[in-house]
Amino acid sequence: MSYYDVDAILTDAEKIPCTFQLEIPDLGYLDNTPTQPLKAGTKVNLPLWLAEMLVIANTGAADNKTFVTFDLPRALANDVVQALKADPRAVPLRDQSAHFYGLATHMLDLSEEQELGSVLRKTFVTRASEISLHARKVGSVSHKGKGKGEGAAEMGSNLGVGSAGEDFLRGLDEWERSLFRKAHEGAKAGKEWIENIKKN
Amino acid sequence: MALSLPPGLTHAEVSFLAEMEMVTVVPRQRLDSIDLLSVSNLFPHPTSRHDFFFFFFFSFFLFFPKLTFPFLSFQGRTPPLRPPHRTDLPLWLALLLKKQRRANIVPPAWLHPASLSEIVHRETKENPTAFSEPPPAPSRADLRNPGRAHRQQQQGNTETATGAALLSPPFRASCTADAPAGYLPYHWLEVAESLLAFAGDDCAALGSAGEIRGLLRDLVEVRAAKMRDSTKTLGAEEGSAGGVVSLRGVGAMELAENRGFVLGVVDGVRRIGASAEATRREEEENGGGGGGGYGAGRGGDDEEDSDEDMGI
Known part of the structure; x- marks a missing residue:
């Protein structure tokens, strides 16, 4: 897959359902509640490229939690x-x-x-x-x-x-x-x- | 993407190569031997046909010297034509003489309707999954006909090359009158179509052109269906002999036609299996034993792997 592969880019834009595991401040607008922090356990559809990063990334928390868990689309x-x-x-x-x-x-x-x-x-x-x-x-x-x-x-x-x-x-x-x-x-x-x- | 052509040869290139096949002609006029392009005579007279030939072979030679060397050594003097005697000539020259009504072409035995329908029968009834066998090795034709089966042996100066050259398709004389019936050579479709198009009256000696054409269409369809289904085995579950597609006996034109599709399927299967393959490798590196669990992906993945190594 090349960097300029349009299909790869469009694939990355597909949404997959994710559940946030941590409470995240200032991201409430993702859940239509712009004034409040995004609560742990909220289900949000994230594009694949972002979800991929968040699933792999390490939060540094002791219990080794990731930012989000995802379900199959x-x-x-x-x-x-x-x-x-x-x-x-x-x-x-x-x-x-x-x-x-x-x-x-x-x-x-x-x-x-x-x-x-x-x-x-x-x-x-x-x-x-x-x-x-x-x-x-x-x-x-x-x-x-x-x-x-x-x-x-x-x-x-x-x-x-x-x-x-x-x-x-x-x-x-x-x-x-x-x-x-x-x-x-x-x-x-x-x-x-x-x-x-x-x-x- | 500098070159927009797909990998592999196009149909025009394949049919051009097929013109190297030797066919048997019965000359109607005397013709002295023609000095064609050869290793010792690399610069031909500037007639258009030879120019093209020269350009094609020379550029080909630059890229694939090993592949082309037999072609070069094969060029040279054509045998002199004396009317009642049969001679083997390359297809392009035979067609040229045919168009000028200076020779008749003797169609190969496998083009006979009986032979074709036998092959169709074999392809559909006896062995509905595999392609029919390519013609047997040329040594048999050699033994029967030592003086004439291979023209380069008459030339004397290229004897060293004959041993290796005999094995490649244009030198197997699979389209001459001596070719065995019931086997499809590598360039079967191209040669058959050219002969039907340009030497229809000669083919009429075998049977009606319509009948031959119909049988050829049947063969094309049957084999295309096999080619389609051959990719199905790639998805076979563990335990069955999946993943191996034998393309033995497939003609050049069929390869050109299906190359894009088959490679696309193989690549797709490889990409789908890529993550399972990565997991399996990791497991092997870590513990030396993949165990069960990943078995479902195994049979096919090994196959895909080797494909990747070959750079397909």
Whole structure:
């Protein structure tokens, strides 16, 4: 991940629910009570970059408390994970978070959720082969779609994926979209080459 | 990001390389041997085709001397063409002569509809998960046909290079008339498409062009589906033989087409497993025994690791 990676920056801006462990003066406005200190135990949604710092940072207190503890964001809540376990393809990840996997890998770094990791990996590869299928089929007969990813609706798809496929493609998160783009570009280049072979 | 091209060769580059494949022609006119680019003759006449060739090979040579050396030694004099005798020529020259109606191309045996449908059958029924085998090593064709199977042996001055050169695809003579049926060579799609496009009448000797084309489409689809599913094993749970994708027998064009996707999947899996991998390493460093608990991530992670080492 590069410093200028827009996706990484946007991932860092995702909010995750945190609980403050200490009372902090002058931060009450985070909880809509600007005149009072932020009480210990308050739940606040903090952006990932800040939460990450606060979770790792040491307060120097004797009991080794951190500033905040965090819960898994709603995108990675138990019901979503259960749904992913049941059928990865049926969950529109983009509705959970546009940077689902980015967020998830950050969460994996911070917490020790081994099960989440294996569920995610299974989800990713299962959806990947589906993505590749769609990428190959999108605009397979006519090239009017210009191949700009999801914009190219299922024109001339011979798979009968139709509107269901469109829904699936709409539910791709950013990692998957870039995967779709790569797969589609490969397939498109192959088709163009076959069509142009007579010309040179 | 100075270069916007994706890693690996593009389709145009792959089909350009495929023109190095030897095919068998039946000349219709006499033609003396042509002095082509070779190590001893690095500066060709400024015809456009040779210029391009020269530029391409020379720049390639600068970057990958080991890879290109066989190409250079392979260039040189083409055998003289005498009408009734078959000769092996590189595809580009054969197509050129074909366009000028000075030669007919003998399509390789694997392009026969029977051979293609046998391969389709093998790919779909007998072994629905793996790609069909590449053609066997060239020594067999050599034994049957010692005088003619490999042109560079006739040249005399490059004999030292033949031993190593025989192993790389353009020298396996996998697209000549002697090539065994039932095996897809490395450049199968490119050669088949070029032959169908430019030498359709010669291919008609095998069967109708439409039939061949249909079978080729079937093969492309079947193998593309396999390529898609090959990434699924990366997510396999512990205990199964997950994480290994054998790409043996995959053609150059398929590789070019799927490189971006497969690398994307592998990289994604690596990133998802990165934290589990880091934990496991820490554990190993600390206690020497990871024990259970992290097993779920293990099979795949080792695989990803080696990928990282290779710099993919």
